[in-house]
Amino acid sequence: MARKLVDDELWEIIQPLLPAPRRRKHHPGRKRLDDRQVLTGILFVLQSGIPWEMLPQEMGCGSGMTCWRRLRAWQKAGVWKRLHEVLLAKLRGAEKIDFSRVIPGSASVRAVHGGKKTGPNPTDRRKAGSKHHLLVDAQGIPLNVILTKANRNDVTQLMPLLDGVAPIAGKRGRPLRKPQCVQADRGYDSNKHRQELQRRGIRHQLARRRTAHGSNLGKTRWVVERTLAWLHQFRRLRVQYERLSSMHEAFLRLACAIICWRVLKNSFC
Incomplete structure (x- = not known):
């Protein structure tokens, strides 16, 4: 096992990456x-x-x-975040990171016991829920993940997702810091965010609301939906059971690290 x-x-x-355990001199207890x-x-x-x-x-x-x-x-202690960063660096060293574009996506989950980062889910008759916000590269590698209330709009997490991606080393020279392009569906439609991306020198392809279907972004941004499906293959993430949001966030970050490890070892097709 x-x-x-x-x-x-x-x-x-x-x-x-694990912190050294504290030595208990006076009351050592069990090993x-x-x-x-x-x-x-x-x-x-x-x-x-x-x-x-x-x-x-x-x-x-x-x-x-x-x-x-x-x-x-x-x-x-930040172990899972550092583990994720280390594995992203190894993926870049193996030429498996594609920063030509990044794609955000989200998925709502039910929250059984409530908590700080839970709210009425507009897609589930306003039952208590949370939302997983995910950012992936062009290959579907998870770069960052954020937990929010289920009623938080997707577009509010676009910049936090981008800002939360640590510089990706793994090769000589400068680490990867800024993607070339951001692709997103209509949930991320915002002129304010378009202007901010343009100010940062990042191209954007954000589908607009109230326009005819046929943006053709689905041909390339499907990878984020696949990675969300990978993420929810970890059954503990399908429903939020933890009362402490930090515990569910720990599971989220650990799951992203395991996905990176499986990609690195070619466990996914």
């Missing part, structure tokens, strides 16, 4: 569970969608609460 979820190559990348075993449990919950308390003990990953605490600690 551990080899399938956390293989040796992936572990070599993740291990240096700390191995980080790799705990990560296996976290990935099992992410992929299967099971509740933390139902994590199989025979996996040797400790209790669900142990995995939950470790996930929260690593999220606070």
Whole structure:
């Protein structure tokens, strides 16, 4: 089980990013569970969608609460964000990043227990929900992801998605910082954003509202829909169960990193 979820190559990348555990001199308590075993449990919950308390003990990953605490600690330490950045750099080194254009997209999910980043979902009879905002490159590689309330308009997250992409290294010379073009559907129609993209020297192809269909953007921006489908193959992301939005964000960023890893290892067609 551990080899399938956390293989040796992936572990070599993740291990240096994990913070060193604190030494407890006066009250050491039980021996700390191995980080790799705990990560296996976290990935099992992410992929299967099971509740933390139902994590199989025979996996040797400790209790669900142990995995939950470790996930929260690593999220606070920025482990998943750094892991995503490292894998993007490796993808660029392997010539698998195409910055000729980037494409934003979003998908709404139901929120069971509510929370700060939940709101009435206009596509689900105003039930509580959240929205995953995703930015991908021309090949569908996830570059950035943001969690918001379900009633936040897509266009409000366009610039935060762009600004949140860390410079992508992986090659000699300057890291990738600015895409050549942004392509988006009618949900991102905004003259203000067109002007801002133009000011930054970024070409834009934003479909306009109240115009006849036939923008032909679907021929190239379908990759973001495919990556959203990949993202929601992780069953824990199909519904937001976490009361703390930071925990769901940790799962989101970890899932993006795993997608990058699978692309790097040619696990996707």
